[in-house]
Amino acid sequence: MAAKYKQECVFGLRAIMEAIKDEKDVEKVLIRQGSRGELFSELFDLIREKRISYQFVPPEYFRPFADRNHQGVLAEISPIPYQDLDEVLDTVIPKDKVPLILILDRVTDVHNFGAIVRSAECAGVDAVIIPNKHSAKISMDSIKTSAGAMYHIPVCRILNLKRLIRTLRFDRNYTVYAANEKTDKYYTDVDYSGPTAIIMGSEENGVDSGLLNLSTEMIKIPQMGKIESLNVSVATSVIIFEALRQRGLNKK
Numbered sequence: 001m002a003a004k005y006k007q008e009c010v011f012g013l014r015a016i017m018e019a020i021k022d023e024k025d026v027e028k029v030l031i032r033q034g035s036r037g038e039l040f041s042e043l044f045d046l047i048r049e050k051r052i053s054y055q056f057v058p059p060e061y062f063r064p065f066a067d068r069n070h071q072g073v074l075a076e077i078s079p080i081p082y083q084d085l086d087e088v089l090d091t092v093i094p095k096d097k098v099p100l101i102l103i104l105d106r107v108t109d110v111h112n113f114g115a116i117v118r119s120a121e122c123a124g125v126d127a128v129i130i131p132n133k134h135s136a137k138i139s140m141d142s143i144k145t146s147a148g149a150m151y152h153i154p155v156c157r158i159l160n161l162k163r164l165i166r167t168l169r170f171d172r173n174y175t176v177y178a179a180n181e182k183t184d185k186y187y188t189d190v191d192y193s194g195p196t197a198i199i200m201g202s203e204e205n206g207v208d209s210g211l212l213n214l215s216t217e218m219i220k221i222p223q224m225g226k227i228e229s230l231n232v233s234v235a236t237s238v239i240i241f242e243a244l245r246q247r248g249l250n251k252k
Helices: 002-008 013-021 038-049 059-065 085-092 110-122 140-145 161-171 209-214 232-251
Strands: 009-011 026-032 053-057 073-077 100-105 127-131 155-158 175-179 196-201 217-219
Touching (some): 009 013, 013 026, 013 038, 013 073, 026 038, 026 059, 085 127, 100 110, 100 232, 110 127, 110 140, 110 232, 127 161, 161 209, 175 209, 175 232
Parallel strands (some): 026 053, 127 155, 175 196, 175 217
Antiparallel strands (some): 009 073, 026 073
């Protein structure tokens, strides 16, 4: 564990504060339980101001890092920077391309996340969007599972998915489809030819009901087996490659 974190983390109070002030992609700050002092208070205020996730951990958590001047704090840093969504939508996506974006609601398994990004890159998806909290993050494991696809597709992290969907539908004229096995509409019976966003949810809870209500339409994949649902990475691939199929046919 120590070898992994030495590549992806910043140690020490002042170093972490500088990383946050320099707007590095800090995923989470781990703080030794019982930490006190003026610098700790200053760091904690900065963490809350920037809405960065944090966790108090027992002192033994830091034993593998005895050779580092960690001062009881460790910040996990994303190995690939997250991109600004507005910039991606306005400038990164070519003007002559009809955008297709993927929204992941509470997909927390790092291997599913990596596999989804790999499929998304292969299908020509323009961006993958995740929430700040309750989501897998960019890590060396997810990069490896994506077969390096995370280096080639923008991953954007935002605070409020509901606000995003309203913006996409009513300000940017996107059609937003949400995967939900309780609907009667199959994923092959909708039109992906215009600007499109697809929402996929966690395997445990699916897409949040608030997001379902805000979507343009709900879609599902037909199933005949006894297992209740597909793995989310497989289901995502099925849907986004249908979008690619339709768009390819439309070009002919």
